[in-house]
Amino acid sequence: MATNAILAKEEEMKRTPQPTAALKASEVAVRIKDQTNARRWQAVLARDRALDGTFVFGVSSTGIFCRPSCPSKRPRPENVSFFDHALQAEQAGYRACLRCRPKALDGNPQSALVRAMCRYIEQHIEDRLTLSLLAKEFRRSSFHLQRTFKSVLGVSPKAYIDAVRLRQVKQNLQAGHSVTTALYAAGYGSSSRLYERTATQLGMTPEKYRRGAVAAVVRYTIASSPLGRMLIAATDKGICAIQFADRFADNDQQLLQGLIREFPFAVRRRDDAAMSEWRENLARLIQGQETNPSLPLDIRATAFQRRVWEALQRIPRGETRSYSAVAKKIGMPKATRAVARACATNPVAVAIPCHRVVRQDGELGGYRWGIERKEQLLAMEKQM
Numbered sequence: 474m475a476t477n478a479i480l481a482k483e484e485e486m487k488r489t490p491q492p493t494a495a496l497k498a499s500e501v502a503v504r505i506k507d508q509t510n511a512r513r514w515q516a517v518l519a520r521d522r523a524l525d526g527t528f529v530f531g532v533s534s535t536g537i538f539c540r541p542s543c544p545s546k547r548p549r550p551e552n553v554s555f556f557d558h559a560l561q562a563e564q565a566g567y568r569a570c571l572r573c574r575p576k577a578l579d580g581n582p583q584s585a586l587v588r589a590m591c592r593y594i595e596q597h598i599e600d601r602l603t604l605s606l607l608a609k610e611f612r613r614s615s616f617h618l619q620r621t622f623k624s625v626l627g628v629s630p631k632a633y634i635d636a637v638r639l640r641q642v643k644q645n646l647q648a649g650h651s652v653t654t655a656l657y658a659a660g661y662g663s664s665s666r667l668y669e670r671t672a673t674q675l676g677m678t679p680e681k682y683r684r685g686a687v688a689a690v691v692r693y694t695i696a697s698s699p700l701g702r703m704l705i706a707a708t709d710k711g712i713c714a715i716q717f718a719d720r721f722a723d724n725d726q727q728l729l730q731g732l733i734r735e736f737p738f739a740v741r742r743r744d745d746a747a748m749s750e751w752r753e754n755l756a757r758l759i760q761g762q763e764t765n766p767s768l769p770l771d772i773r774a775t776a777f778q779r780r781v782w783e784a785l786q787r788i789p790r791g792e793t794r795s796y797s798a799v800a801k802k803i804g805m806p807k808a809t810r811a812v813a814r815a816c817a818t819n820p821v822a823v824a825i826p827c828h829r830v831v832r833q834d835g836e837l838g839g840y841r842w843g844i845e846r847k848e849q850l851l852a853m854e855k856q857m
């Protein structure tokens with residue numbers, strides 16, 4: 474049965490008759506119950522699987538209770554009582570049927586729905602998940618979803634989303650991802666705001682947390698560049714961060730702090746010698762002496778970030794694109810803001826040229842490493 478049909482049926486069962494002045498409240502209640510029970514009896518006769526999980530029926534002659542779709546012989550109507558939950562039937566002295574197992578979670582549409590919701594949440598954890606979005610996706614009312622979810626799992630969908638996000642962040646950090654990427658990939662909206670909450674959410678200090686994790690080793694070097702002091706960090710697989718100091722200041726301490734903030738759980742080792750080749754390659758790239766130097770990257774990204782970043786790498790040197798043009802290029806014309814966010818979370822400045830994306834009106838837009846630096850970088854690229 475289609476979801477809509479189930480929904481319509483549930484709505485129909487919930488619909489209450491308009492009480493008239495002639496009827497007392499108790500009489501109305503009896504009438505509603507009679508109507509509900511009449512529909513439930515029809516569902517039992519039809520062995521309607523769609524209503525499994527919405528009620529059970531007890532049979533007084535056997536002392537057994539079943540779900541509507543139970544394949545056993547239909548009882549006489551006068552022996553049947555209806556219950557909203559298996560628990561109610563048990564409290565009334567009935568035992569669960571061994572054939573249809575009305576208490577088993579498998580095959581119960583409520584738990585199937587909740588399982589589907591959990592899967593959906595896990596697969597879309599990068600997105601802005603809300604109850605109303607889930608309601609639209611599962612074609613149920615927010616209220617129904619909330620109640621069903623809570624009754625099956627004991628927590629609200631919101632709490633479940635939070636738990637999945639936190640788990641994702643922990644996994645990402647343990648795998649050596651930067652904080653920005655770990656939070657982004659877990660669907661947190663504002664990384665800077667969330668960063669402050671991370672330690673408390675993890676329930677322990679970063680240092681303590683790290684002891685339980687296999688800490689990744691990040692080597693780094695700090696060097697001068699045409700754009701001011703620059704930090705390059707790498708795992709054994711490739712470059713994982715390229716950052717600049719604020720306002721062209723020769724502020725190495727600030728660069729180191731930035732690295733610690735991005736990789737709080739990594740073992741950081743300064744290694745100027747080992748990084749020298751990449752450092753020179755990057756300097757040549759900035760100065761336009763080489764357009765395609767060897768710069769292996771080891772960056773973690775969501776599928777969306779990866780698409781945006783790949784599109785950025787195809788923008789030729791000396792040219793710019795608008796955020797909306799990039800959104801169109803990756804086939805998601807409405808995702809302009811998400812593109813801007815993916816640009817803002819680019820972990821490797823220059824190597825992924827997020828500075829080549831500007832606003833539609835020709836204004837430069839934002840840049841993680843300062844608008845002056847973006848301006849200078851674009852000016853240098855146009856000259857050559």
Ligand SMILES: [Zn+2]
Pocket residue numbers: 538539540543544545570571572573574
């Ligand atoms: Zn049964």
